Amino acid sequence: MKKFVTISILLILTISFFISPLQAQDLSGLSICIDPGHGINTPNQGPTGLTEHIINVRVARFLESYLKSANVDTVILTVDENSVEPGLSAREDIANQNGVDWFHSIHHNAWNGKLRYTLVLYEEIPYQKVPEWPGESDTMSYLMGFNLWQGYRTTHYSVRGDWSFYGGANGGFNLGVLNDLQMPGELSEATFHDNPGEEVKLRNLNFLQFEGLALYKSFLQYYDAGNWGFAPLGGIIYNKKTSKPIDGATVVLHPSEQTYKTDNYHNGFYSFPELQAGKYVVEVTVPGYEAGIDSIQVAENEFNFLDFYLYPHEAPIVKNSQPAEMDSAFSPYGMIEIEFNREMNTQSVKEALSVEPDFPYVLLWSPDHEKLRIDPKPVLLFGMRYIVTIDTMAHDIFNHPLDGNGDGIVGDPFQLQFTTQKIDLSRPQVLATEPFDLDSSVAISELVRVTFNKPLNEAELTENNIYIRGPMRKKIKINILINNTPSGRSILTLVPLEPLTPATRYNVTLVKAITDSNLIEMEKHFLFQFYTEEVQHNLLVIDNLNTGLNNWSDPMQSLRSQNFDPDSTSWLPDIQLLQDSSRVARLNYSFHADGLLDVSLTGYLEPFRDLQTEDEIGVYLFGDSSLTRFRFYFKDSADSLEAGAWHTIDWYGWKAVHEKIGIDSIFAFDGGTGSLDGQISLAGFQLKGTEGNEGVLFLDDFYLAGKSITSIETKKETTRPKSHILVQSYPNPFSRKLNHTGVSILFKIPNEMGGSPVNVSIYNTLGQKVRELVNQKLQPGQYENFWNGLDEYNQNVPAGVYFFRVQVGNLTETRRLIILN
Amino acid sequence: MRKLFFPVFLFIFIPVSGYAQTTIQPAGKPQRISMKDHFFMRPSWAPSGDKLAFTGANQKGIWILELSSNDIFQLSDKSGAGYKFSWSPDGEYIAYRARYVEKKRARMAIEVVQVESRKIIKLSAKRKRLGLPLWGRDNKTLFFTRNEKLFSVDTGISVTKTLQKRFLPPENEIVFTRYQKLQIAQIDRPDSLEKFLKNTKVINPVLSPDGNYIACEEYVGDLIVLNRATGKRVDLGTGHRPAWSPDGKWVCYMVTEDDGHRYLASDIYISSIDGKRQFNLTQTDELLEMNPNWSPDGTAIAYDELQSGVIYIQKLQYEQN
Incomplete structure (x- = not known):
């Protein structure tokens, strides 16, 4: 006991030493109860034996010191370094009895040793799944989630209601330490202490100090009580x-x-x-x-x-090259790329470089000077053998000479031999369309997909060359997305930006001017038509995922998920643009045996609650042609789970996947009966794979098409988050011939977002970042940036459709931008 | 007002004596009190035993069950009012500490509500750091702490009926915590403080009806019963939220198990004050029984169930060995 007391005093003194007197932040008048989770008898240790309780108490001590420095009236710790595991009711009673203003429970997560994200949980009303302390604990939780994520640089942060988080479609239980509180409170799991990489950091008091700072900042922000001052x-x-x-x-x-x-x-x-x-x-x-x-x-x-x-004291080598050594079919339009293992002295490489036979080129370096691109001007010759040599004069920034053959001995040149492909003069051809020509029962939610036999030239994929005409020959607004498949095909996805009209004929036109990557045109125009189905359905986007994945559970937390590799599996918000979305869901998956990933719906999406016969539930799914299988599942009045049919993902690019209630087949699942009875709601979806299956899927815009949907536009508007960034661009379209300054991107940072991290980036239609314009913290005000149509290597991007994304804190706006030559 | 459908509960006063030879067992199945879409907790008997008051989730609001008619009505919807509210000795009023939020900051106020008329008497301004209200034996004076100092206030309530002694608080004394330490004050001399367990922080202290014992939880320790005269303490083991039997010979409390995040088990226990006789009253695996409160006539214990928000009344059977 004496030893514990001594350790406690030393720890408190040590933490006090770390914290110097601060500027005047005003949290006076407040009483705060800090609850370091667990106790010394709790066996939840990290891989090297660090117990969670010790981490929790150390963070609590930092937070306590910071709060006191801001003149908080009273800070009460429910437990200290020496406490055995006190009951949850005792922790609550300490806060309740002392009538504190706020309660915060500090925890650190554990799962499978692989994760490192931030989780903050607030209390929900059971079954209703709404915050017990609306505007209080949920608001604080979001502040804490963001600040902890920033301070610990975890992969992402998730803020959830406890009832929704613990359980499936119906929710599970409230956190015991929150459900009897007389004041708002929350529980933070800043990172995972069972992750070896995180545990070694959590041993460092200075690292824990950042967690204390993040929590402290949340209190200052919530109470408008000033800034850290440092x-x-x-x-x-x-x-x-x-x-x-x-x-x-x-x-x-x-x-x-x-x-x-x-x-x-x-x-x-x-x-x-x-x-x-x-x-x-x-x-x-x-x-x-x-x-x-x-x-x-x-x-x-x-x-x-x-x-x-x-860099350790070692010689530079070449890690990779594109083309690979002895490649016999390199595209003459391509750029040669050489990747070194460390930052090179670019001038020495330039002087050491030679090509045979000689051709004019421009050298481009990646910002870290590890990747060199040799851009032939204008192009290489077809069917030619080339040799690229970098001799021993090349050296890294520390003057270590090149080890060209990578044998550990310096003084060898690097040599790359390859042959370009023979000229391909065939014309690009359409292999397939979805819907097929004259298809007479196309759902109004469908996307139009056209498969070409070879990669296309993106510059020609414009609305002038590709269009859909509806009634009265009126063109409908579409987004045109292109995806090149690993097998060398191109998938064009035409995304209607407004729902299609039922029982209507649509004509799709692909103009002959579309060219392949060798700039060879199609032989003739390609036309096809389809008819939408006759039912009077309306379409409503229920969850466009723009505000994150809060309505969906992490598949790795589901007990139904099995045989997945946690290292390569994740469920994250991402950008992979479809329609006017700024966010989509990204599902990285990897199965080490026949396995399953289960994502349950934990949020409350009103129209999903009472589905009617013939209602269609759907989602836009970016397939990877992996032959994994996808299905929705539902809950009915009998509280049993029933599953839709499996959809084999044999496509590449975006496609609508849907299930029609009462029409499509239903299968018993997890105790279900094989039929949907009474009140039906969507409960989640699953992905099934086999040994070795791995890849990535994107999902966007969960939607409902049904008779019962009445006011599409009104409802759609209410589901869309309000913008506070006010993004504009001008001129749009932007012509490089007419304007040399660039397209102006205007955005505004509202007062409440001042000091937030801001990122402005340009993306192509594949979702790949082309150029980053801004990446810094900015104060409130209006900002203007210009993009002159150059990529990160200062090369002109092809004409076509691009997107610019402005991210301020956790708000994101995405707009389309057209670049003309 | 909503009618409840459960059998009328008849209270039969059973004299309790010689507890050393007595065991206490549940008498039959407990009565269930619930209302659709409502979550109830923390039951508290009126001194006369004819009413049961309880609160909602997170101590929001107070509801009253009339045991004679089985009617339930909401007495208060104030945030925080349900945490350790206090019946007046005559059973006509309930004092509580309400929580208000002004410019994001919580402020407390001591208020009294008349059960019959639901009329509210405000006894303090909205302030920070107000303690919980406790009634004086005179049915007029209310005590509470503010900034760790004990205050008394005259409620202005005139006593209209004769107060029965067995429903009254202990003679001229109240127990409370100051700087999280246990203290007892004479109500006619609030500055005369008697301190106990000087090195121990406590929660949930309750004074026995005769004023001779204090039951409380150590901050991170066990449930204890303290003999004021001798200073002797009896450790009852793990236990939370104690409540006294009306004869002062027994303590009921809850024993919980958790994993640091959720409750795994909870039952209601009864212990003699010397800790030698302890009974598990509920003994269920699937229910999480909590927050017991002994009826004034000693014949029943009311408690809540965490997951369902249902209040139970369990009749007791005393057996002499």
């Missing part, structure tokens, strides 16, 4: 070659001349938690590594990070 800086020092953290680094900060020595827990973490805002130079030295030096403008009231990737 600018924390942290980072991790990695081995550039292995990407593993380095122990024993000395970090010196200029001009303050503060020094930090990283610990020996293999986390590489350093921090200067209470800096004043300004520009600093950070210098890192580690025996056996090249020194690192960099500068950073440290912003006040934000977490600032500067990581270092230090």
Whole structure:
């Protein structure tokens, strides 16, 4: 016992030492109860034996110190370093009895040792799945989720109601530590302590201090009580070659001349938690590594990070090349790409480079100077053998000469031989269309897909060359998406931007001017037509996923999921643009045996609650042609689960997948009866794969098409999040011939989002980032940026459709942009 | 008002004596009290035993069950009112601490509501750090702490009926916590503080009806019964939220198990104050019984069930060994 007391006092003194007096933040008048979860007898340890309780208490001590420094009246800790596991009711009673204003329970998560995301849970009213403390604990939870994610740089953050989180479609139970509180509260799981990479960081008190800071910031924000008044800086020092953290680094900060020595827990973490805002130079030295030096403008009231990737004392080699050595069918339109294992001295490489036979080219370097692109001007010759050589004069930025053949001995040149493909003069052809020509029962939710036999030239895929005409020969508004398949085909997806009209003929036209990547035109125009089905259905997007995946459970948390590889499986928001969405869901999957991933609907999507016969539930699914299988499942009045038919994913690109209630077949599932009776609601979906199946799927716009849907536009509007960023672009379309300044992208940061991280990036129709224009924290105000149509290598992008995305904090706006030559 | 369909409960006062030879067992199945779409918890008997008051989820509001008619009505919808509200000795009023939010900051106020008329008497301004209200024996004075200091206030209520002694709080004393430490004050001399367990933080202290014992939970420890005269403490083991039997010889409480996130089990226990006789009253695996409260005549214990929000009344059977 004496030992515990001594350790406790030492810990408190140590944490107090870390925290210097702060500027006046005003949380006076508040009483806050901090609940470090679990106790010393709880056996939940990380891989090297660090118990969760100790982590929780250490974070609580930091938070306690920060809150006290902001003049909080009373901070009460429910337990301390020495506490055995007290009951949940006792933790609540401590808060209730003392009449505190707020309760916060600190936990750290554990699952399978692979995850590292941030989770914050607030209390929900059972069955109703709405916050028990609306506008209070849910608001604070979102602040904490965001700040913890920022402070710990976890993969993402998730904020959920407890009833929805613990259980399936019906919810499960409330967190015991929240459900009897007299005041709002929440429970945070900042990261996963069973993840080895996270546990080694959680051993470091300075790392935990960032969690304390993140929670403290949330209280300041919630109570409009000022800012931290300082600018924390942290980072991790990695081995550039292995990407593993380095122990024993000395970090010196200029001009303050503060020094930090990283610990020996293999986390590489350093921090200067209470800096004043300004520009600093950070210098890192580690025996056996090249020194690192960099500068950073440290912003006040934000977490600032500067990581270092230090090179061990080794020679540079070539890691990869495109084409590969002895490639015999390299496209003459392609660029040659050579990837080194470390940052190169670009001038030395330029001087050491030779090609045979000679051809004119431009050299392009990636920003980290590890990737070199040789861009032939204009193109290589068809059917020609080339040799690219980089001789031993080439060296890295530390003057280590090239080890060209990678045998560990310097002084060898690098050589790459390849042959370009023979000229392909065949014309691009349409192989298939969906719907097929004269199809007479097309659902109004369908997308139009056209499969070509070869890659197309994106510049010609414009609304002038591809269009759909409806009644009165009127063109309907569409998005045109192109995806090239691994087998060398092109899939065009035409996405109607307004629902199709039932019982109507549509004509699709693909103009002859469409060319392939060799700029060879189609032989003639391609036309086909289809008819929409006659039923009087309306279409309503129920969840466009633009606000995240809060309505859906993580498949890795489902007990139905099995035989998946957690390292390669994830369920995340992403961008892969369809219609006017700014977000889609991304499902990365990998099965090590015949397996299943289960995603249950945990949110409350009103129209999904009472489905009628002939209602159609659907989702747009970006397939990967993997032959994995997808199905919806439902719950009926008998509270049993029934599943729809499996849809084999044998397509590539976007496609609507749907299930028609009462019409399509239903199968018993998880205790079900094989029929849908009474009140029917969507309960989730599943993906089934076999051993070795791995890939990625995207999902967007869960929708309902049904007779009962009445006011499409009104409802659609209400489901769409309100924009606070007010994004505009001009001119749009943008012509490079007419305007040399570039397209102007205007956006506004509202006062409440001031200081948020801002990212403005351009994406092509494949969802690939083409150029990043802004990536920094900005104060409130209106900002204008210009994009001149160049990619990250300062090359003109092909004419066509692009998207620019403005992300401010957790708000995102995406707009379409057309670039003309 | 909603009619409840369960048999009328007849209270039969059973004299309890010689507890050393007595065992207490449930008498039959408990009566179930519920209302559609309502979640109830923390039952508390009126001193006269003819009413049962309870609160909703997160201590929001107060409901009253009239045991004679089985009617339930909502007495208050105030946030926080349901946490340890206090019946007046005459059973006509309930005092509570309401929670208000102004500019995101919580403020407390002590209020009294008349059960019959539902008229509210506001006894304090909205302030931070107000303690829970406790009635004085005179049915007029109300005590509460503010910024850790004990205050008394005259409610202005005139006593209209003769107060029966067995329904009254202990003679001239109240138990409360100050800086999370256990203290007892003389109600006519609030500055005369008697301190106990000086090195221990406690929660849920309750004074026995005769004023001789205090049952409370150590902050992160066990349930204890403290003899004020001798200072001797009896450790009853793991237990939470104690409540006294009207004769002061027994304590009922809940024993819970959890995994740090959710409750795994909970039952209602009864223990003699010397800890030598302990009974599990509920003994269910699937239900999470919590928050027991002994009826004034000693014949029943009311408690709630966490998952369903149902209140139960369990009649007791005393057997002499």
